Amino acid sequence: MRAMTVQQFLAQDERIELIRGIAVRKVTSAEHSSAQGAIGRRLGDKFNRKPGGRWPGGWWFFIEFDVQFGSEIFRPDVCSFRRDRLKEKPSGRPVLTRPDWVCEILSPSNAKTDRVEKLQTYFAAGVPHYWLVDPLEGSLEIFRRTDLAYALVQSAHRGQRLKPEPFDALEFSVDELLGDDPEGDDA
Numbered sequence: 068m069r070a071m072t073v074q075q076f077l078a079q080d081e082r083i084e085l086i087r088g089i090a091v092r093k094v095t096s097a098e099h100s101s102a103q104g105a106i107g108r109r110l111g112d113k114f115n116r117k118p119g120g121r122w123p124g125g126w127w128f129f130i131e132f133d134v135q136f137g138s139e140i141f142r143p144d145v146c147s148f149r150r151d152r153l154k155e156k157p158s159g160r161p162v163l164t165r166p167d168w169v170c171e172i173l174s175p176s177n178a179k180t181d182r183v184e185k186l187q188t189y190f191a192a193g194v195p196h197y198w199l200v201d202p203l204e205g206s207l208e209i210f211r212r213t214d215l216a217y218a219l220v221q222s223a224h225r226g227q228r229l230k231p232e233p234f235d236a237l238e239f240s241v242d243e244l245l246g247d248d249p250e251g252d253d254a
Contacts, residue, residue, distance in 0.1 A: 073138060082131075085140040086184050093131075093142060098202035099172050101246030103130060103144045106170055106200065109243055110145075110234055117150070123236040125150050126167075133161035136192045141185060144200075145170040168233055170198040186210075190217055196233045202245050207231070 071090050082093045095103070107130045115128035126147040133140050146166035148157060157164055169189055171181040181199060189197050190212060197210040197217055205225035209232055210217035223229045223241045230238050242248075 073135070073140065082142070085138075086180060088138065091180065093177070095172075096174055096202075098246070099144075099174050102172050102200050102202040102244070105246035106145050106172075106244050109239060110147075113237060114147070114234055123234075127153065127156050129157070129166075134166060135161040135163050136165070136188050139188055141188070143169045144172045165192045165194055167194070168196040168198070169194050170200060173199060173201040173203075175203075186217060198231070200245070205241070205245060207241050207244060 070088055071085065072088075073085065083090045085091075107128060111128040113122040114124060114126040116122060116124040118124040126149060128145070128147045129143075130145050131142045133142055134146065140161050143166065146169045148164065149167045152167065153164060169185075171177075171185060173181055178201075186197065193212065195212045197212070199208040199210070200206070201208075207221075207223050207229075208219060209221040211220045211232060212218075220232055221229055225242050225245065225247075228238050228240045230236070231244075
């Protein structure tokens with residue numbers, strides 16, 4: 068970790084985040100990568116499209132791109148923006164518009180940062196929905212922003228199914244969101 072400004076950060080081409088003025092390297096495991104890809108695919112296949120048709124749609128989905136929150140720049144593992152709020156797909160680096168949903172996937176090296184610093188920053192920025200996924204524990208925690216704090220509104224673990232807020236138009240198994248084999252051909 069090293070101290071740097073936003074301008075110094077943007078001149079870098081590394082897999083890092085700028086958290087509280089410190090450059091923090093992102094390190095992932097196979098479990099992290101599998102969950103990240105599965106969430107992006109499972110949710111993105113059905114929601115990353117215009118509304119209407121076979122799937123609900125209505126969102127723009129992204130995996131690991133720079134989003135600036137004041138003097139901090141995070142690379143959410145997966146995030147999305149409601150199309151009814153953002154008519155055009157976000158572009159550039161960093162994106163200055165706050166996402167409507169952020170999903171961080173916990174690893175032993177980043178759990179504290181995701182549970183404390185990022186949670187605080189996302190809340191202060193007004194991100195309405197925040198998920199924490201723990202592929203090693205096999206769990207999913209779903210938070211909704213309230214006036215006072217994030218409220219845990221849903222939690223589940225492997226072997227369970229749920230309609231995860233804000234994508235509650237459809238039901239998913241926690242296993243498939245963690246990167247395990249889908250339950251059927253249409254999963």
